[in-house]
Amino acid sequence: MIVSPVCEMLGITYPVFQGGMAWISDGRLAAAVSEAGGLGIISAMNAEAGYLKEQIRLARSLTSRPFGVNIMLMSPHADSVAQAVIEEGVPVVTTGAGSPAKYMAAWKEAGIRVIPVVASVASAKMAERSGADALIAEGQESGGHIGELTTMAIVPQVCDAVQIPVLAAGGIADGRGMAAALMLGACGVQMGTRFLVAKECGVHQNYKDMVLRASDISTVTTGRRFGGNTCRCIKNKFSRNFLHVEYEPTTTAEDVADLGVGALRRAAVEGDTAGGCFLAGQISGMVKEEMTAADIIHEVCTDCETLLGRSKSWVK
Numbered sequence: 001m002i003v004s005p006v007c008e009m010l011g012i013t014y015p016v017f018q019g020g021m022a023w024i025s026d027g028r029l030a031a032a033v034s035e036a037g038g039l040g041i042i043s044a045m046n047a048e049a050g051y052l053k054e055q056i057r058l059a060r061s062l063t064s065r066p067f068g069v070n071i072m073l074m075s076p077h078a079d080s081v082a083q084a085v086i087e088e089g090v091p092v093v094t095t096g097a098g099s100p101a102k103y104m105a106a107w108k109e110a111g112i113r114v115i116p117v118v119a120s121v122a123s124a125k126m127a128e129r130s131g132a133d134a135l136i137a138e139g140q141e142s143g144g145h146i147g148e149l150t151t152m153a154i155v156p157q158v159c160d161a162v163q164i165p166v167l168a169a170g171g172i173a174d175g176r177g178m179a180a181a182l183m184l185g186a187c188g189v190q191m192g193t194r195f196l197v198a199k200e201c202g203v204h205q206n207y208k209d210m211v212l213r214a215s216d217i218s219t220v221t222t223g224r225r226f227g228g229n230t231c232r233c234i235k236n237k238f239s240r241n242f243l244h245v246e247y248e249p250t251t252t253a254e255d256v257a258d259l260g261v262g263a264l265r266r267a268a269v270e271g272d273t274a275g276g277c278f279l280a281g282q283i284s285g286m287v288k289e290e291m292t293a294a295d296i297i298h299e300v301c302t303d304c305e306t307l308l309g310r311s312k313s314w315v316k
Helices: 005-010 027-035 049-062 078-087 101-109 121-130 151-161 175-183 205-212 237-246 253-259 263-268 282-286 293-314
Strands: 016-018 040-043 067-072 092-096 113-118 135-138 166-169 189-191 219-222 231-234
Touching (some): 016 040, 027 040, 040 049, 049 078, 078 101, 113 121, 151 166, 151 175, 175 293, 205 263, 219 237
Parallel strands (some): 016 189, 113 135, 135 166, 166 189
């Protein structure tokens, strides 16, 4: 059994978080991951507080284990969602797309553990100063919005820069990835793409199939030209058109922002393989089978323990 400070902090069995993926990470998936001993996370995405409360209550009806909520701080509903997690007694909040400092005092007073996702050392230090309980250092191998650094580069640098626990995210799908993350100094991992194909995940089957059919070179990044909105997604007609328009001489930053409106919903809810944006990580090519959340966690952690045990043979 891997003993991790984050497990003791949150009351979970395995140091494995399920990423908060918009239109994908709902109460049912989060409950399945938490019930299996990890930390399931509901995505608040851009929805209003009413939607989030429904998903929190759904998760609570399916598990008595701790689970969390991911709040995208750029959401127009961030204020009401930040209050909703207090009202609903959510034990853990992860954040992205901004600094959680504005809400930190209220969350801490409510006893909520706050774990921001960071993509740089500067962001990590700022989050620690604001009162974060732990951090998720995410490399650009991940699906969705990404930074510039790889997981191999960002994780050890963040671990060296802060005193609070750090989890690794980006490019992790199996026991090898988890073992590597622990050797880099992390005390756990967050996985998104791997849980996207969990049997309990309600995303459209076309989305799952896109991941299951992917190879090592099936993803691409869009939005780099103007910065601040870079995303990794699976190559398809939508992403090819996006890149074409993005680099047209007359295209503006506003034009690029408009290109992605509604595209993720078309992928996750409608299964539009041509017009949808299928956010997924570079490890998509490693994911070849739908499994239950429990089987995913068991396989990853068991393989990680085996690998770490064998590592002694390298030291003479």
